[in-house]
Amino acid sequence: MHIIGMVFDTSSRTLLWVDALKEIIAKMHVPLNGEPSNPVILHNLIGNSPRGIALDVCNSLIYWVNSNTTNPSIERSNLDGSDRTIVVKENLYEPLAVAIDHAQQKLYWIDDVEGIHFKIERSNLDGSDRELLVHNKHQQPVYLAVDSESMYWSDWVHSAIWTMPKHAKVGDYPTKFKSYYDSRRDADPAGIVTRDNVGKIDCAAILSIMEKRSNLSGPVVSRPLAETFNNLTTSTEESDLTTEISRNCLNDGHPNKTDGTCRCKPG
Structure with missing residues (x-):
């Protein structure tokens, strides 16, 4: 495995996880107690050279890049492997990493362009409204992360972590956030994550904004647990309500598992 x-x-x-040697995406259940389940293959990506993977928490989707230079792409699917979709296909050379900006509902990726250049781009989660943020050279970017203000990526040429504001313009130059260069021993920084704060992601508010951007005809309502069941019960504990909500989202709505709300269908 790799x-x-x-x-x-x-x-x-x-x-x-992505296994670059077997060229697969695999998964396993890891319970709070007891032994993990046996790994199973979620996607067989032989010939596609899969690399980075990112989780869209609010929509329960995974995104990954296929870095095969003859057929590069960025794809996504549900966590069970269903509804596999190509999100970005055009004007890619060798995409290496992908990241999700939950607050802005944006997809970020690194493309190691032919020659000495590389790009960092972003789009909506469906690949629309694509923007070029960074077009620079003399780096070998490996992994990418974003927080509320900035982008960060690891680079093996300079053994460093670089950063730029998310509102950067093409032509702006990145700042060296952390160097791991040592004349006695070079370290190659690889995986990188960011944590905006200690609070949880407010998926209900984020998805409501996303629905409005889609120019839907009707309002989107996301009701908290207490409001949803206010007229149904006055004595049930919140833990019981959390169990109940998965069965009682009205009008074909579906539960937002991260904050215990019901998300209504469009319209």
Whole structure:
């Protein structure tokens, strides 16, 4: 095995990873107690050279890059492997890493362009409204992460972590955030993550904004647990409500597992 990226979905206790040697995405259930389940193959990507992987917490999706220079792409699927979709296909050379900006509902990726150049781009989660943020050279970017203000990526040429504001313009130059260069021993920084704060992601608010961007005809309502069941019960504990909400989202709505709300269908 050559594990080159992994994500963990806390709501379903599912660990997913990219194996660059077998060219697969695999997953396993990791319970709070007891032994993990046996790994199973989620996607067989032979010939596609899969690399980075990212988790879209609010929509329960995974994104990954296929870095085969003859057929590069960025794809996504549900956590169970269903609804596999190509998100970005055009104007890619060798995409290496991908990251999700949950607050802005944006997809970021690194493309190691032919020659000495590389790019960092972003788009909506469906690949629309694509933007070029960084077009620079003399780096070998490996992994990518974003927080509320900035982008960060690891680079093996300078043995460093670089950063730039998310509102950077093409032509702006990145700042060296951390150097691992040592004349006695070079270290190659690889995987990188960011943590914006200690709070949880407010998926209900984020998805409401996303629906409005889609120019839907009707309002989107996301009701908290207490409001959802206010007229149904006055004595049930919140833990019981959390169990109930998965069965009682009205009008074909579906539960947001991260914050215990019901998300209504469009319209």
